[in-house]
Amino acid sequence: MQADILAWAVPAIFLAFGIGFAALGRVGPGLYAWSLCFTLASLAYGSTVIPVSEGAVFKPLFEDFLFLLSLSGANLALAARMGRRPRFEILAALIVASMGSAGLALVLTGNAKLEIFAIQTGCALIMVTAASHMGPRSARGIDQALFWLCLLVAASLALQNLVFLSSPLDPPMSVANWRESPWAFVFQLSGAATGVAMAFAVLVAIGMDLIDHHRRSSDLDALTLVLNRRGFERRVAELRRPAGQVPAALILADLDFFKQINDRHGHEAGDAVICGFAALLGEMAGPNGCVCRFGGEEFALFERGLSLSEARDLASRMQRALSQVRWPFELSEVQVTASFGVVALAPGEHLWDAAGRADKLLYVAKSHGRNRVVADSIAPARMPMEPALYPSP
Numbered sequence: 001m002q003a004d005i006l007a008w009a010v011p012a013i014f015l016a017f018g019i020g021f022a023a024l025g026r027v028g029p030g031l032y033a034w035s036l037c038f039t040l041a042s043l044a045y046g047s048t049v050i051p052v053s054e055g056a057v058f059k060p061l062f063e064d065f066l067f068l069l070s071l072s073g074a075n076l077a078l079a080a081r082m083g084r085r086p087r088f089e090i091l092a093a094l095i096v097a098s099m100g101s102a103g104l105a106l107v108l109t110g111n112a113k114l115e116i117f118a119i120q121t122g123c124a125l126i127m128v129t130a131a132s133h134m135g136p137r138s139a140r141g142i143d144q145a146l147f148w149l150c151l152l153v154a155a156s157l158a159l160q161n162l163v164f165l166s167s168p169l170d171p172p173m174s175v176a177n178w179r180e181s182p183w184a185f186v187f188q189l190s191g192a193a194t195g196v197a198m199a200f201a202v203l204v205a206i207g208m209d210l211i212d213h214h215r216r217s218s219d220l221d222a223l224t225l226v227l228n229r230r231g232f233e234r235r236v237a238e239l240r241r242p243a244g245q246v247p248a249a250l251i252l253a254d255l256d257f258f259k260q261i262n263d264r265h266g267h268e269a270g271d272a273v274i275c276g277f278a279a280l281l282g283e284m285a286g287p288n289g290c291v292c293r294f295g296g297e298e299f300a301l302f303e304r305g306l307s308l309s310e311a312r313d314l315a316s317r318m319q320r321a322l323s324q325v326r327w328p329f330e331l332s333e334v335q336v337t338a339s340f341g342v343v344a345l346a347p348g349e350h351l352w353d354a355a356g357r358a359d360k361l362l363y364v365a366k367s368h369g370r371n372r373v374v375a376d377s378i379a380p381a382r383m384p385m386e387p388a389l390y391p392s393p
Helices: 002-023 031-047 057-080 088-109 112-131 143-168 182-218 227-237 257-267 267-284 308-323 353-369
Strands: 248-256 291-297 298-304 338-344 373-376 387-390
Touching: 002 031, 031 057, 031 182, 057 088, 057 112, 057 143, 057 182, 088 112, 112 143, 143 182, 182 227, 182 298, 227 291, 227 298, 227 338, 227 353, 248 267, 248 308, 267 291, 267 298, 267 308, 291 387, 298 338, 298 353, 308 373, 338 353, 353 373
Parallel strands: 338 373
Antiparallel strands: 248 298, 248 338, 291 298, 373 387
């Protein structure tokens, strides 16, 4: 009776998950593959409900093939999630080896015990392959959870195999009496538990992905896709979190005569210049730096680990790089330049206090002819008294 209940409940539950993941397919990577995984699992478990005659070969092998394909779908889903190429050659080899071993067991001996052992072993190895797409040190906690869950499924299958193979069966297990055996209930219950656990883990991953996407979107400037003020403040706080005497610098940059570009060439050309300048700043910011669009044509760049002189040199390289850009189409004859204000952050100084100082230096650069870098005269323990002016190259 218990086996009968599970026999119908498991395929229904898995089919519901398959339909649900198909409906969510465009929400995140790999969800169509998860839909394939659970739909195939539903068909496989549903097929086991249909009685089979003694000595049958095709139907058990068809069910085995569906189970192997189902877990291969999980491989595709996890590879897509991690942005990696699926290991098709490994999956194909495991499926062929498992199906070949199961087929030989049924044809030569008629022993369902050896057939089930071969398929369970193949399924366990496929889940180990799925786990290899992630690794225990994945950056996100949910990905680590999926990694360990894949290994848990593989370990569960391996443990069942060991106990199953070492258990004496009387009468010997065949494809006809398999469904009535206690082992059928054990395998169905285990498959249902691990399948539901995996489905809920994927749903949690979808929710966390959506939250992260919303947070990233709210932290980015819509035009340039660099950080906005909110995201900049959050990222700078992260970079400064290891408190200590590590130097840090802030560079403010403002495009020169930007209004003239808009007036003469149109706002689309102006947007292209802003996006190009943002991309240039992003390329020159190191792994310990971040770029923000303050608004309009003004940008900020924070760098952890740079002294004042190093930050000034970086701003000068940015100044030269921008002046050498050859813009396309109607901007081909335009030389775009920018002015820069550079400060070093004092220990414990608030970001926006440093930004206020840099803004004053940026004003000095603008009032002295533009296309130049103006930096603090010293790395401050307090507010500097006089700026150091560095003309255009």
